[in-house]
Amino acid sequence: MFMSLTGLDTFLSAQYFKSENATQMYSDVVSATLLWTNNTGLPEPVNFTLPHKVGPSEDGLVTCVYWEENGDVKRWSTEGCMAIVSDGNSTICTCTHLSTFAVILQTEKDPLLEWVNLVCMCVGLTFLGLAVLTFLFCTWNPKVNNTARLHLSLTLFLAYLLFLVGLNRTNNLVCSAIAGLLHFLFLSSFVWMFLETLQLFLLVRGLTKVQAIQKEGLKKRYLLLIGYGTPLVVVGVSARVLPSGYGSAEKCWLNTEKGFIWSFLGPVCVILCVNCVLFCVILWTLQPTLSSMKSGISQAKDTRCVLIVFKILAQSIILGCAWILGFFQSSTLLQYLFVIVNSQQGTFIFIVHCLFNKEVVPPPNHVIDKILGYFRGGSDLATKLYVCF
Known part of the structure; x- marks a missing residue:
């Protein structure tokens, strides 16, 4: 019996193949079995041809593998299998036993990409730290609610820092804890992204009302409850359903066993879709809202419109476009x-909400003195850091 299991490579992915190189599934998963016998060994090797799923690769190593299950060990293995011939469209494998087979493509990791990733993450962490300091220590217009922006910056800072230092610490217990915490932090950042979009929507909707403008958005306690309670529930339910889904032998992240990765991708897709809808509603209602304002406010209408539209476009980059690239x-x-x-x-957060925001007021002198007091000796370094900030 011979079966081609289309789509199974999503779950039995290349992450189950141990290699120092970057790996990807190069074919569908197939299964070959002799009926009415439990003997999988063969007196002579069997050859079979597997079509490639993607185009040819000149610098990759094509590897024929089979699915091995031995107790708790579940992995792709090359024992008894090897590639005979491989062209741009298919690979001929030979194996001494029958099992479940696939072709995996190994390519050398891009050192330039890893270097760019390290540098970019350090730069991003620096600006996230500056954004958190700005939201905490600077004085803001009392009508501005920065709760969502502060906690968005904080969760992203912690998530990227943990991702940078803990992704490859593949000790069983520690790795599971890191994966669970990363799941919570990244989900929380997405929820805060949604809350920030909701805040923007409520602000634009409030422009239609001729009244004294109150502090924008939801109250802080509701934001904190939603921002941290929602991801905590998702992570708790996910850990309850499949505790082994956190961490793997390759990296401390969610594995693809039984589709567990969708405990992250599912909420992400929902939030991105809702954000897109909210942005469309904001753009749809913005111009009629501004045109219906009273004449006393209409003098600043054009400037306010430009600023809000710019903010919306910047928010679309912050809240969605960057993550959508992860699917491609x-x-x-x-x-x-x-x-x-x-x-x-x-x-982006620091530039849009802090650097180019005219509502930011420098912290008072006693706060500055307190910050500088943490640096012993009143060093020039502290002064330079404050001047740059």
Whole structure:
């Protein structure tokens, strides 16, 4: 009996193949079995041809593998299998036993991409840290609610820092804890992204009302409850359903066993779709809202319109476009774009909401003295840091 299991490679992915190189599934998964016998060994090797799923690769190593299950060990293995011939369209494998087979393509990791990723993440973390300091210590217009922006910056800072230092610490217990915490932090950042979009929507909707403008958006306690309670529930339910889904032998992230990765991708897709709808509603209602304002306010209408539209466009980059690139990693160019754009969310947040925001007022002198007091000796370094900030 011979079966081609289309789509199974999504779950039995190349991450189950141990290699120092970057790996990807190069074919569908197939299964070959002799009926009415439990003997999988063969007196002579059997040859079979597997078509490739993607185009030819000149610098990759094509590897024929089979699915091995031995107790708790579940992995792709090359024992008893090897590639005979491989061209741009298919690979001929020979194996001494029958099992479940696939072709995996190994390519050398791009050192330039890893270097760019490290540099970009350090830059992004720096600006996220500056954004958090700005939201905490600077004085703001009392009508501005920065709760969502502060906690968005904070969760992204912690998530990227943990991702940078803990992704490859593949000790069983520690790795599971890191994966679970990363799941919570990244989900929380997405929820805060949604809350920031909701805040923007409520602000634009409030322009239609001729009244004293109150502090924008939802109250702080509701924001905190939604921003941290929602991801905590998702992570708790996910860990309850499949505790082994956190961490793997390759990296401390969610594995693809039984579709567990959708405990992250599912909420992400929902939030991105809702954000897109909210942005469309904002753009749809913005111009009629401004045109219906009273004449006393209409003098500043054009400037306010430009600022809000710019804010919306910047928010679309911060809240969605960078993450959408993560779903399209089929080429080297897209991988570089994802690394650069996604790591610079902190830079966008700092520039849009802090650097170019006229509502930011420098902290009072006693706060400055307190900050500088943490640096012993009143060093020039502290003064330079404050001047740059």
